[in-house]
Amino acid sequence: MELPLPELPAFDYLHASSAQHALEQLGGSIARTRVLSGGTDLFVQMRAGSIAPTELIDLKHIPGLATIEFDENSGLTIGAAATMNAVARDPEVQANYPLLVRALETVASYQLRNRATIGGNLCNASPAADSAPSLLVLGSRLTLESVGGQRELALNDFFKGPGETALTPGEILTKISLPLAPTGWKGRYLKLGRNTSGDLAIVGVAVLGFPDPEPTSGFRFRIALASVAPTPIRVADAEELLETTTLSDESIEQAARIAQDLARPISDARASAEYRRAMVFELTAWALKDVRQMLEEEA
Ligand SMILES: Cc1cc2nc3c(=O)[nH]c(=O)nc-3n(C[C@H](O)[C@H](O)[C@H](O)COP(=O)(O)OP(=O)(O)OC[C@H]3O[C@@H](n4cnc5c(N)ncnc54)[C@H](O)[C@@H]3O)c2cc1C
16 A cells, blocks of 8 residues: 555654653754654654654653643643643633633544644644644743753743744743633634634634723733734734724724734645635634623623
8 A cells, every 4th residue: 555655764762751851861953852742743744754853752651741730829730741632621621711622622633632732732833723822812821841940931932933932952841821811701712724623724813802991992802813924923903902992893893904914824725825814804803703792791
């Protein structure tokens, strides 16, 4: 039988027993040594020949790296090796961050989500990563570790370009931390793919809104987009407009237009850049109107 892609090239496999063990083995050469989580991106890229590491360090069995913990005072901490299904099934995540659950449930199939980790989704740095927009509007922060110690940074500062992140050679992502979600918040993740299941996003839009007496509109909004720029992006100017004007169909459409103007999509096998830009407007307006309705129903 002829395979559509070559077989996986040979590699050395290291089963890391602790983060320290993994980091000591990692060294500085990303071309030679890579960390392995679910392998759902890594093995595809290795088979396609776009990367050729000769050593893989498996993070999945490191104690604590897949832990999901919720604290009523500080929020949620997700270990980077937690699978998408484990996160989406967690009762505290379901109760406190349903927007993230919804976003994860749009990824591929149940079977794939049993392997794919949330850390791998971020570190692969695809502009189409479905977890990214929701994690961005929820104000996530990342913990990165190396043999030298650990540092924290906002998810907003993590993505540098397609496949590029703020990770330096020898560093791994260990935790994703979400603050407590704002009181009374409502959210929506809308994903447009070529079919209703199992496809990468042509456009992904996450919107989060919550009441706040301070801004003119009485609400604050956060908006993030996937698959329409070199990285997942926040749309700060549209967020500001929705806070400083009275909330109406017109202001929502103006905000959606700002998102459309900010988008820098490419044309590829899934959609043309022009179609993507048009859909950024439609989906952003749709998500904002849904969120406004949910907020008004609760007011
Ligand atoms: C058929 C199919 C459909 C898909 N559909 C979707 C979809 O709809 N939406 C979507 O967003 N994605 C989709 N994907 C992509 C993929 O499943 C996700 O990006 C997945 O979450 C990657 O996680 P992983 O654990 O498999 O990562 P891996 O493949 O193990 O790793 C991905 C990259 O991140 C690095 N890495 C992994 N973990 C860490 C860490 N802790 N620290 C530092 N670097 C790390 C690896 O070295 C590698 O470079 C699809 C993939 C396939 C094969």
